[in-house]
Amino acid sequence: xxxxxxxxxxxxxxxxxxxxxxxxxxxxxxxxxxxxxxxxxxxxxxxxxxxxxxxxxxxxxxxxxxxxxxxxxxxxxxxxxxxxxxxxxxxxxxxxxxxxxxxxxxxxxxxxxxxxxxxxxxxxxxxxxxxxxxxxxxxxxxxxxxxxxxxxxxxxxxxxxxxxxxxxxxxxxxxxxxxxxxxxxxxxxxxxxxxxxxxxxxxxxxxxxxxxxxxxxxxxxxxxxxxx
Numbered sequence: 216x217x218x219x220x221x222x223x224x225x226x227x228x229x230x231x232x233x234x235x236x237x238x239x240x241x242x243x244x245x246x247x248x249x250x251x252x253x254x255x256x257x258x259x260x261x262x263x264x265x266x267x268x269x270x271x272x273x274x275x276x277x278x279x280x281x282x283x284x285x286x287x288x289x290x291x292x293x294x295x296x297x298x299x300x301x302x303x304x305x306x307x308x309x310x311x312x313x314x315x316x317x318x319x320x321x322x323x324x325x326x327x328x329x330x331x332x333x334x335x336x337x338x339x340x341x342x343x344x345x346x347x348x349x350x351x352x353x354x355x356x357x358x359x360x361x362x363x364x365x366x367x368x369x370x371x372x373x374x375x376x377x378x379x380x381x382x383x384x385x386x387x388x389x390x391x392x393x394x395x396x397x398x399x400x401x402x403x404x405x406x407x408x409x410x411x412x413x414x415x416x417x418x419x420x421x422x423x424x425x426x427x428x429x430x431x432x433x434x435x436x437x438x439x440x441x442x443x
Contacts, residue, residue, distance in 0.1 A: 216352060218366040218403075219248060219256075219386040220374055221431070225395035226401045228370055238392045243431060247388060248365065255293040255316070255355060256365040259372030260303065263296035269306030273332025279328045281321040286335040288359055290314045293337075295355065295364070297372060299346045301327035308335035314431040316359070318351055320344050348379045368402030377403050380415040380440040384422075391430040 221244050222228050235285060247255070271365065286308060294313040296303065301323030317331060317338040331338050339358065340348045355361035366376050376382055387402060405412070418439035425433040 216364045216366055216376065216381050217251060217384040217386055218376065218382050219251060219252070220244075220368055220402055221247075221388040221390055222402050223390055223394045223395075224394045225394055227399045227401060228368060229394070229399040230392075230400050232394045232396065233390070233392035235392065236356065236397065238390065239387075240429075240431070243388060243390070243427070243429075246254065247342050247386065247433060248367070250291055251365065251386060252269055253292060253363040253365040254361040255295050255359070255363075256313070256367050257295040257297065257318075257351070257372075258367050259375075260296065260298050260365075262369045262372070263298060264303055266307070266310050267303050267305050269330075269334070271304055271335075272326050273325045276327045277325055277329055279325050279332075281340055283337075283339045283354070284328075284332065285316075285337040285358070286332075287314050287337065292364030293355075293359060293361065295351075297351075298348060299342075303332065305334045307338050307420055316355070318346055320346060348375060348381060363381030370402060371406065372408070374403040374405045377414045377416075378405070378409065378412050382438050382440075385419070385436045387434050388427065389432045389434065417441050 223233050255312045292308040294315050295316045297318045299320050305361050315336045318436040319338050320342045320343050321340055322344040339354050341347050352364055423435035
């Protein structure tokens with residue numbers, strides 16, 4: 216699992232707050248994403264919501280089994296979104312051509328499952344009422360053959376994977392911009408309940424560094440986690 220992000224010099228990821236306003240990263244994130252490659256990418260609910268087009272799924276009297284369901288199993292890459300409580304109403308089946316796969320818990324209502332099916336959105340279950348992050352890469356590998364998974368935010372989702380000891384590599388582009396104020400999420404972020412929970416990191420090894428044409432610095436680190 217490779218965490219891939221771009222951030223300001225002070226580690227913030229909300230680009231609308233970056234200064235100077237004249238700096239625009241353009242397609243930097245996507246270009247580096249393509250250079251890394253991968254079978255799928257994964258984001259949290261807040262980031263996933265930015266791509267949603269629907270308002271609500273209609274009620275249903277149908278009872279659907281809590282089993283993984285796939286609209287398709289064939290794609291160059293899949294877009295995976297964590298949505299523990301089933302809040303995102305998609306109104307679409309792909310993001311940039313990558314079929315959507317939603318990670319749910321068994322507590323989501325039947326109406327949401329029916330809505331996902333009507334949109335052609337695949338879904339998997341990774342927990343009863345809370346998502347078991349450790350189960351997610353195993354399910355994606357077993358069901359869809361995903362071997363390289365890019366973790367691409369937001370900061371809270373990145374932090375959850377980091378604290379779970381699941382990140383094998385970090386790819387980050389430091390951009391010539393600064394946020395400089397409190398309140399924006401960082402590359403790895405947490406809620407108050409996890410603020411004092413350390414990640415099980417035991418080592419970071421630089422494997423790649425590159426100065427990019429617009430002054431960004433691309434860094435890649437191999438992550439070592441405590442196996443215990």
